[in-house]
Amino acid sequence: MIKCEKITKSYFVGGTRTSVLKDVSFEIGEGEYVAIMGPSGSGKSTLMHILGALDRPTSGQYFLDGKNVFDLSEEEMAAIRSEKIGFVFQSFNLLPRSTVLRNVILPLIYNGHVPKATRRAKAEKALNAVGLETDQWTHLSNQLSGGQMQRVAIARALINDPSIILADEPTGNLDSKTGAVVLDTFQKLNKESGHTVILITHDKHVAEHAKRIIEIKDGEIISDSPC
Amino acid sequence: MIFSDLFEETIFSMSSNKSRSALTILGIVIGIASVIALISVGQGTSKGITDRIESLGTNLLVVMPGQQRQAGNIVRGGMGSSQTLTLEDAEAIKTGVTDITAVAPTVSARKQVAVKGKNTNTSIYGIDTSYFGIKNIEMELGAQITDQQIKSRAKVAVLGPTTRDDLFDVEANPVGQKIKISGQEFTVIGVTKAKGGTGMGSSDDLIYIPLATAQQYIIGNQSISNINIQVSSADLMSFVQAQVQELLLQRHRIADATQADFSIMNQADMLSAMSSVADTLTLLLAAIAGISLLVGGIGIMNMMLTTVTERTREIGLRKSLGATSNDISSQFLAESVSLTFIGGIIGIIVGWGASLLIGKLGSLTTVITLWSVLLSVGVSTLVGVVFGYYPSRRAAKLDPIDALRYQ
Numbered sequence: 001m002i003k004c005e006k007i008t009k010s011y012f013v014g015g016t017r018t019s020v021l022k023d024v025s026f027e028i029g030e031g032e033y034v035a036i037m038g039p040s041g042s043g044k045s046t047l048m049h050i051l052g053a054l055d056r057p058t059s060g061q062y063f064l065d066g067k068n069v070f071d072l073s074e075e076e077m078a079a080i081r082s083e084k085i086g087f088v089f090q091s092f093n094l095l096p097r098s099t100v101l102r103n104v105i106l107p108l109i110y111n112g113h114v115p116k117a118t119r120r121a122k123a124e125k126a127l128n129a130v131g132l133e134t135d136q137w138t139h140l141s142n143q144l145s146g147g148q149m150q151r152v153a154i155a156r157a158l159i160n161d162p163s164i165i166l167a168d169e170p171t172g173n174l175d176s177k178t179g180a181v182v183l184d185t186f187q188k189l190n191k192e193s194g195h196t197v198i199l200i201t202h203d204k205h206v207a208e209h210a211k212r213i214i215e216i217k218d219g220e221i222i223s224d225s226p227c
Numbered sequence: 228m229i230f231s232d233l234f235e236e237t238i239f240s241m242s243s244n245k246s247r248s249a250l251t252i253l254g255i256v257i258g259i260a261s262v263i264a265l266i267s268v269g270q271g272t273s274k275g276i277t278d279r280i281e282s283l284g285t286n287l288l289v290v291m292p293g294q295q296r297q298a299g300n301i302v303r304g305g306m307g308s309s310q311t312l313t314l315e316d317a318e319a320i321k322t323g324v325t326d327i328t329a330v331a332p333t334v335s336a337r338k339q340v341a342v343k344g345k346n347t348n349t350s351i352y353g354i355d356t357s358y359f360g361i362k363n364i365e366m367e368l369g370a371q372i373t374d375q376q377i378k379s380r381a382k383v384a385v386l387g388p389t390t391r392d393d394l395f396d397v398e399a400n401p402v403g404q405k406i407k408i409s410g411q412e413f414t415v416i417g418v419t420k421a422k423g424g425t426g427m428g429s430s431d432d433l434i435y436i437p438l439a440t441a442q443q444y445i446i447g448n449q450s451i452s453n454i455n456i457q458v459s460s461a462d463l464m465s466f467v468q469a470q471v472q473e474l475l476l477q478r479h480r481i482a483d484a485t486q487a488d489f490s491i492m493n494q495a496d497m498l499s500a501m502s503s504v505a506d507t508l509t510l511l512l513a514a515i516a517g518i519s520l521l522v523g524g525i526g527i528m529n530m531m532l533t534t535v536t537e538r539t540r541e542i543g544l545r546k547s548l549g550a551t552s553n554d555i556s557s558q559f560l561a562e563s564v565s566l567t568f569i570g571g572i573i574g575i576i577v578g579w580g581a582s583l584l585i586g587k588l589g590s591l592t593t594v595i596t597l598w599s600v601l602l603s604v605g606v607s608t609l610v611g612v613v614f615g616y617y618p619s620r621r622a623a624k625l626d627p628i629d630a631l632r633y634q
């Protein structure tokens with residue numbers, strides 16, 4: 001479902017061109033659990049933004065379900081993000097001063113295909129899937145612990161029932177114990193609901209939770225192997 | 228994004244920073260309230276002027292003695308100082324000019340009036356029977372002056388209500404009582420209804436007596452002070468004015484119109500001159516108020532730009548969750564329009580209150596018109612759109628990745 005062909009992303013900084021991604025090619029099939037691993041600055045986040053239709057490559061082709069994302073308009077890219085992609089960020093990015101439920105429902109207001117009446121049920125399903133206790137649903141997001149916040153963020157990523165979950169350093173801000181809970185959540189989502197999960201990390205131990213590891217360095221793939 | 232979501236997001240966003248929203252709304256409230264209040268003052272002034280002139284009678288031409296100035300209709304010399312108009316002139320106008328409904332010659336003078344020790348100085352008007360009709364004067368008490376009383380030079384008087392209050396008790400019935408005008412004893416036969424207004428042109432502070440009586444006993448000659456002519460329709464004012472002019476020039480044997488020994492005041496001309504002054508005043512006041520509205524609008528823009536900057540990360544997040552640029556810009560636009568709309572509504576209420584207060588406390592009349600209210604709502608909403616547009620575009624154009632990285 002994901003097919004990258006010679007993706008290059010370059011930035012011009014101070015008149016010189018630096019390529020963050022260099023001719024990156026790979027494929028990820030439906031239902032895979034892939035970790036993209038690499039040191040800081042290797043271009044992992046840049047790649048994730050491209051995979052999530054938030055950004056366009058400078059050159060190369062990125063096909064998502066057969067559609068060349070490069071050719072899509074802004075609106076069409078937004079529609080893809082809304083319907084097919086669920087982002088989980090390192091820094092959670094929850095709306096402060098808003099309840100857990102409001103945060104989880106947020107993506108639905110930008111998805112015209114979901115009737116308003118079904119929102120609550122969908123939110124409950126997503127929150128149950130990440131294992132957040134019912135009594136916390138009406139808490140404000142800034143009253144939660146880091147692990148709880150990240151699970152709310154994952155529930156938010158799930159609400160549109162996306163085929164792909166993109167998680168950028170989802171455990172980077174968590175201690176190893178809460179990190180393990182979050183990684184368990186991804187594992188379950190992959191195993192039980194068949195979501196394609198792409199996990200970005202610089203941590204080998206985190207990457208080992210996945211079924212396949214793509215390693216990049218300086219914008220190039222240096223290894224791609226199952227584990 | 229559906230409307231109800233947009234609405235909820237807007238309410239949420241405004242209430243998440245209540246004091247800032249309130250201050251921004253205050254800016255608009257002040258702007259709109261001053262527009263409403265100042266326009267109401269302008270309109271009130273304009274209506275006051277129109278009412279005053281119309282209370283003098285409708286479709287009125289007034290012929291006054293005295294020389295005419297080269298450049299306008301201003302009479303040289305005080306009222307009644309020249310004695311160039313006569314009753315025969317009035318008669319000639321009545322018979323010789325078409326499209327008039329009534330002609331009322333009057334004699335006027337200021338005299339000392341006394342009643343049982345009370346003294347006052349007031350205008351004495353010698354009138355004939357058509358005068359009250361032309362001036363729309365109605366009786367509060369007693370009877371009008373009759374033809375018989377004019378012919379017989381009867382010493383009878385009709386009082387204006389203010390004069391009655393001055394000479395007798397307030398609201399008293401003086402009919403049948405005697406008063407002394409210039410030492411002559413007159414019998415009060417009636418009191419006119421109050422018409423409002425004070426000072427020059429007020430019909431409340433004077434005494435009416437029969438025309439012939441006034442000529443004989445009060446001023447002592449046969450001249451008259453002016454001739455009021457009521458024209459049958461407003462369109463014919465200038466036409467009738469020209470006829471009167473020609474007739475009187477002929478009668479007074481004056482060849483050159485600039486040398487005329489009388490002048491004709493056209494009520495319609497006066498009305499339009501005065502209302503154009505009042506309209507300019509309204510416009511000026513509205514412009515001043517408009518400036519404060521503009522300042523309020525800049526306040527909106529300032530607040531929205533701050534909000535956009537503060538919420539940059541949130542904008543990036545919303546985009547990553549599937550929001551389009553249009554979703555983002557409509558959210559910010561909805562917020563600024565809501566702020567100005569709320570400000571507009573409160574501003575109308577405050578402005579309304581202020582204008583009522585000005586009307587109550589000051590000597591100014593205020594009039595709130597529907598158009599000034601609609602204009603304010605429209606303008607305030609427009610301010611929201613105009614000053615919210617740039618911040619909302621700025622929010623919409625943010626690159627989601629840059630926005631997410633923003634610290």
Ligand SMILES: Nc1ncnc2c1ncn2[C@@H]1O[C@H](COP(=O)(O)OP(=O)(O)OP(=O)(O)O)[C@@H](O)[C@H]1O
Pocket residue numbers: 011012013020038039040041042043044045046047202
């Ligand atoms: N807008 C930009 N302009 C110029 N250079 C950029 C821009 N965005 C990213 N880069 C550069 O691209 C490189 C890769 O960035 P990226 O965020 O993808 O790294 P990463 O692998 O996610 O690192 P980390 O593990 O620290 O998150 C970095 O060297 C960064 O400086």
Ligand SMILES: [Mg+2]
Pocket residue numbers: 044045046168
């Ligand atoms: Mg990164």
